[in-house]
Amino acid sequence: HEVELYQKYGLNVIQIEVNTAEEIIPHVADCDALFVVSTALPTEVIESLSRCRVISRLGTGTDKIDVATATRKGIVVTNVPYFCIEEQADH
Numbered sequence: 001h002e003v004e005l006y007q008k009y010g011l012n013v014i015q016i017e018v019n020t021a022e023e024i025i026p027h028v029a030d031c032d033a034l035f036v037v038s039t040a041l042p043t044e045v046i047e048s049l050s051r052c053r054v055i056s057r058l059g060t061g062t063d064k065i066d067v068a069t070a071t072r073k074g075i076v077v078t079n080v081p082y083f084c085i086e087e088q089a090d091h
Contacts, residue, residue, distance in 0.1 A: 025048045033053065033054045043069050046069040054078065056077075057080065060079060
């Protein structure tokens with residue numbers, strides 16, 4: 001259902017599954033928004049973001065995100081603490 005919404009609003013969503021800053025940066029450097037499930041976003045990743053205005057952690061906590069650097073760059077950092085709780089209860 002999400003893909004249909006992305007298309008409806010003209011969003012170009014790129015799903016990546018990488019772990020290191022070196023792997024992440026080429027994919028996110030010019031993104032407008034970044035949604036993160038469990039990957040860490042250290043200083044070098046945040047510094048590389050030229051257009052990003054929001055980073056949303058899909059889950060509880062933002063401890064793997066350099067919030068101070070993001071804030072300095074004017075990037076809002078949020079979290080979604082109730083993300084996937086129904087799915088987790090089913091497992």
